[in-house]
Amino acid sequence: MPELPEVEIVKRSLLRIANKAKIKDIKVLNTNLRYKISRKFCNQLINEKIIKISRRSKYIIFHFKEKFLLLHLGMTGKLLILRQKDNEIFKSSFYYDLNILTKHNHIYFFLNNGFVLIYNDVRRFGYFKYYFKKKLSEISFLKKLGPEPLGKKFNHKYFKNFIKGKKNIKSLLMDQTFVSGLGNIYVNEVLFVAKVNPLKLCCDLNDKNINQLIKNIKLVLKKSIINGGSTIKDFKNPSGKSGNFQQFFRVYGKKNRKCSRISCKGKINKILIKNRATFYCPECQT
DNA sequence: AAGAGGCCCTGATAGC
DNA sequence: TGCTATCAGGGCCTCT
The missing domain is CATH 1.10.8.50 (Helicase, Ruva Protein; domain 3)
Structure with a gap:
């Protein structure tokens, strides 16, 4: 179960492959995470560039221009990285059977650098949440969290x-x-x-x-x-x-x-x- | 109003 | 062998 160290490891891996990449396409195989994944969710992310990836508490934060995507892995959430093998064209239907592979792959993010990010979550306690803000500090939800345990404020x-x-x-x-x-x-x-x-x-x-x-x-x-x-x-x-x-x-x-x-x-x-x-x-x- | 407990979910395992 | 019961737990929600 991902706690701070696990989330930090995931973030570090993501930094190497997803930072500065653009999201080309998203396929949702299962919308029923803790919060429902909507079509709007996808539309708001497609063609957006990931400017930065950070972590706060157990949340992974994807920074876009004037918006932020928070990911909580819940109990069993995992991000898997695949390299897209060929130039297969993915139809842009919302539901799309990619005929893959493992059970519990719920969301595929296709990046313009050839990588595919797969959100996999057995128990589906994880969730994505979207914020339209200019600065991270404007997200009131994050303000409610106590200090980072590794930070100086925790003394x-x-x-x-x-x-x-x-x-x-x-x-x-x-x-x-x-x-x-x-x-x-x-x-x-x-x-x-x-x-x-x-x-x-x-x-x-x-x-x-x-x-x-x-x-x-x-x-x-x-x-x-x-x-x-x-x-x-x-x-x-x-x-x-x-x-x-x-x-x-x-x-x-x-x-x-x-x-x-x-x-x-x-x-x-x-x-x-x-x-x-x-x-x-x-x-x-x- | 603070604190306790229920609920969501699926897979692994225990027990009969 | 095959069934059912129990456990795992983060965070939101409800109840006291």
Whole structure:
């Protein structure tokens, strides 16, 4: 499931092949993503040049002249890159059976540089959203997101000002208005490394806890990006390559296994917090 | 009004 | 073997 590191990897791959390219044509095989893909959606993109590709939180942002396209990969969204083999002419009907290939390919973007970008999404939780704005900063939806976890704004002072007692720390880290880009897997891992119990209430966090959390959020994310993201189920970057970070998981998916801290005799526990699988060691995460 | 939980979806796996 | 039940989870939505 794509969290910040996975989305960052996808963005970097896209930069190499799609940046500055023009969208020649779009074929939609399945309009039923989280939000319906309309014919208008396609018309607004055809013949537009991709000026820039960036990432904010878990969103990939395609910059066009005075408009922006946001892509969220949901749970199983993938972008695949194909090189168009010959000069086959694609009819411009809205629905078009390309007779390909894999299941769950929903949208084909044909670029003028010979590449085809394929949006594939098994569970169809992903979505595209379109904004007519001159500047990215005018998109109010993005303003609601909390700071990037790897950015300077995400620091001790910010952390402390934000928390007001209320909820448990795990729910806070999952809250995208607090910090944007963390998902369930990385939150589990971060809490373990920082030795903080996921059920601990925010009002009970001390300065040391907060420092450990901030430090390890940045560390875990950076390490994952270096390792090409995590491959859970079937995350792949657009070239079809898997990531390697999952081999470094210390608690996620490790129910009943011995705690990986050598000095600790605890056993990994699994509970549900807000209906999300939560793995932690009751001995060393206090 | 903040926080908890349901829902969307499909494939893998467990259990009978 | 073949069926059903359960689980996975991001973010939006509803309910309390």
